[in-house]
Amino acid sequence: MTISTIITAAGKNSRMRKDQLSRNIELKNKLILPFKDKTVIETTIDNALSANVDECIVVLGHYANEIMEAIFDNYKGSVKFVINNPVDVGLSVSLYNGLSNIRSDFALCITADQPTVSTETFNRMIEIIENAEDPYKTISILRRRKTGILDTAEGLGMPFVAPRENLMKYLENENDNLNPILRKIFADGYTFYGVKEKNEKELLNINHYDDYLQLLD
Known part of the structure; x- marks a missing residue:
């Protein structure tokens, strides 16, 4: 079983930019804000590269x-960098463009603003797929509510591990956020397995400046 990592880093940064303007601080993309000894995106990339994956693709846009x-x-x-063309597209398109540039059977899909998700959690998600009865009909995902086999895909998003070709079929011709697509996949009978976080900070994305400050603590 081969696994590639797709890290989406193509967003508009609009909420962070608005917060920076309101605080009268330097305008800077959230992904290159300092985080630990590096930047937000570098910390995410490093955690992914340390996991049991074969390659890493970063999808850029804005x-x-x-x-x-x-x-x-x-x-x-x-790392291989892929740039969306056109730039102004939904998250589903960014993910599709990343998946189009790998040949692995499975993909660990991450957003770049998740620097607190640990390598251990990524590896746990990969292990679930490796040990699944039918890995090509299984998605392991960082839980939002319950852990184990899930009875809904409501509220779910990245990170997750999914079969590449099957996921691409759902993403093709879509220009949307991921949750509606995950709900379609769930409705088609895929097994969703919620993986418990290592700590509470793994469940937080950096959307607003306050999120960033909270994760720095």
Whole structure:
């Protein structure tokens, strides 16, 4: 079983930008804000590269030049960068573009603003797929409510591990957020397995400046 990581980093940064303007602080893409010893996106990439994966793809869009300038030299040998064209597309398109650039059987799908999700949690998600009765009809996902086999896909999003070709069929010709697509997959009889977080901070994405400050504590 081969597994690639897709990290989506193509968003508009609109909520963070609005918060920075309201606080009268420097406008800076949330993904290149300092986090631990690196940046938000570098911490996410490092956690993914340390997991049991074969390759890593980062999908860029809005602010691609700003992000590339900040991190490219550190990852030019270990990460493949894909840039959306056109840029103004939904998360489903970014993920599809990433999946189109891998050949692995399965994909660990992450958003770049999840620097607190640990390598251990990623590996646990991968193990669920590796041990599934039918891995091609299974999605392991960081839980939002329950753990174990789930009875709904409501409220779910990345990170998750899914079979590449099957996931691409659902993403093709869609331009949307992921949850409606995950609900369709669930309705078609896929097994969704909710993986428990290592700690509460793993459940937080960085959307607002207050989220960022909370995760820095």
